[in-house]
Amino acid sequence: MSKRTIIPFGPQHPVLPEPIHLDLVLEDEKVVQAIPRIGYVHRGLEKLVEKQEYANMVYVAERICGICSFIHAQTCSQAIEDLLPIEVPERALYLRTIWAEMSRTHSHLLWLGLMADAFGFEALFMHCWRLREKILDMVEDTAGGRVIFGSCKVGGVRVDIEDAKLKDIVIQYNDLEKEIKEITDVFVEDYSVKHRLVDVGVMSKEDAHVLGAVGPTMRGSGVAKDMRTLGYAAYKYLKFEPVVETAGDCYARTKVRIREVFQSIDLIRQAVAQIPGGPIAVKVTGNPTGSSFQCVEQARGDVAYYLKANGTKNLERFRVRTPTFANIPPLLKMLGGCELADVPVIVLSIDPCISCTER
Amino acid sequence: MAFLKLAGTVTKRMGMKSACYMYPVVAREFTKTTRGHVELDSADCIYCGLCQRKCPTKAIEVNRQEKNWTIQPLRCIVCSGCVDVCPKKCLRMENTYSSSVTSKF
Ligand code: SF4
Numbered sequence A: 001m002s003k004r005t006i007i008p009f010g011p012q013h014p015v016l017p018e019p020i021h022l023d024l025v026l027e028d029e030k031v032v033q034a035i036p037r038i039g040y041v042h043r044g045l046e047k048l049v050e051k052q053e054y055a056n057m058v059y060v061a062e063r064i065c066g067i068c069s070f071i072h073a074q075t076c077s078q079a080i081e082d083l084l085p086i087e088v089p090e091r092a093l094y095l096r097t098i099w100a101e102m103s104r105t106h107s108h109l110l111w112l113g114l115m116a117d118a119f120g121f122e123a124l125f126m127h128c129w130r131l132r133e134k135i136l137d138m139v140e141d142t143a144g145g146r147v148i149f150g151s152c153k154v155g156g157v158r159v160d161i162e163d164a165k166l167k168d169i170v171i172q173y174n175d176l177e178k179e180i181k182e183i184t185d186v187f188v189e190d191y192s193v194k195h196r197l198v199d200v201g202v203m204s205k206e207d208a209h210v211l212g213a214v215g216p217t218m219r220g221s222g223v224a225k226d227m228r229t230l231g232y233a234a235y236k237y238l239k240f241e242p243v244v245e246t247a248g249d250c251y252a253r254t255k256v257r258i259r260e261v262f263q264s265i266d267l268i269r270q271a272v273a274q275i276p277g278g279p280i281a282v283k284v285t286g287n288p289t290g291s292s293f294q295c296v297e298q299a300r301g302d303v304a305y306y307l308k309a310n311g312t313k314n315l316e317r318f319r320v321r322t323p324t325f326a327n328i329p330p331l332l333k334m335l336g337g338c339e340l341a342d343v344p345v346i347v348l349s350i351d352p353c354i355s356c357t358e359r
Numbered sequence B: 001m002a003f004l005k006l007a008g009t010v011t012k013r014m015g016m017k018s019a020c021y022m023y024p025v026v027a028r029e030f031t032k033t034t035r036g037h038v039e040l041d042s043a044d045c046i047y048c049g050l051c052q053r054k055c056p057t058k059a060i061e062v063n064r065q066e067k068n069w070t071i072q073p074l075r076c077i078v079c080s081g082c083v084d085v086c087p088k089k090c091l092r093m094e095n096t097y098s099s100s101v102t103s104k105f
């Protein structure tokens, strides 16, 4: 056995947008083990239930993550609606779905950019983010915020999107789809990109299942699980299949996300075509009681919310299990046996969101 | 095997306008729905304090006796909750961001 060295990776590292620390145990240039440490950006958001009324927790939930912001707000509202209990109007469900899918497209484009940056393709990174910018502009035009949408509330949504604007969104997405195709083809076909991604960080289907991987990380290994098939919001009215790739390497995970961008655009199209008229919110009265558990598919995988209420204005317990937290054990598995130079690419391939993980 | 896949896009974009604009020389255009900052039309305000109660960050302070309404823009998360709750509709959500400051208070 050759001599072992330990190299610290993070919490500050050029490839990491957020702080996570990994102790990499190396034999020559090969990683034999990775030991993680988190806890650099803990903000204690779950504790805020003691101070904030339940309706205001939606604002707090939205700030758990800057990228999945809308889906956090949606899940939190869904859980509180389940506790009250109230029926949300159908138009609101459709609008939530449209915003959630817009959020998925911008999140995946952001990730594709970061991935390009991780394997050293700066120009590709810029082009991904150029396209993402157009989606953010659409979000601002419809919801009012660029990153924190702020458009979801308990009982429905806070702003309506007029039908003309909905049609305009579809037209813009149709144009954008061609441009995204042009850029994502580079990821799929380019020789140098493939060289960095194919057969790197392989995780088998069994491992993905046993280690509890979620989202594109799991679907890249061939497990066809997507929380949207549970039929929350308006997904029960839309047609789609979970996107699955079987290779289990970084290239497969990239392909899953690329295909999901197009799937999201298709879902937006379907939702706009079917959206009914009517109210966008119902009046919320009374205080929640009981407990609720909600699973919703975010861009990074499924988020689980557990809320417990005791009939007062403040919830008793607010617990969030975010997708990155579930994806850390699979990440450690992928890192075992890889080359040191591939570590940044593999870490990025799970789309880590550390602020989410620590809340 | 494909080399230089991005070259086509790069060449095409060379003849196009830059995707970025020269901020702050060129001002950013906000949309009508952008949540920028909260403004009060004090003439209509009845100092009921509902906005203060609704605000999740306690950014608003209303004093009924002194007829005083103040907001700390740095605490405000522009959620628009106060605007929705105001019975006199005297609060507005402007679509420009609050200007930069050099000190907190
Ligand atoms: S809710 Fe409206 S009327 Fe009441 S204090 Fe606030 S701004 Fe004034």
Ligand code: SF4
Pocket (backbone or CB within 6 Å): B038, B054, B055, B056, B057, B058, B059, B060, B071, B075, B076, B077, B078, B079, B080, B081, B082, B083
């Ligand atoms: S916009 Fe929200 S955070 Fe800002 S003052 Fe109004 S209620 Fe408070």
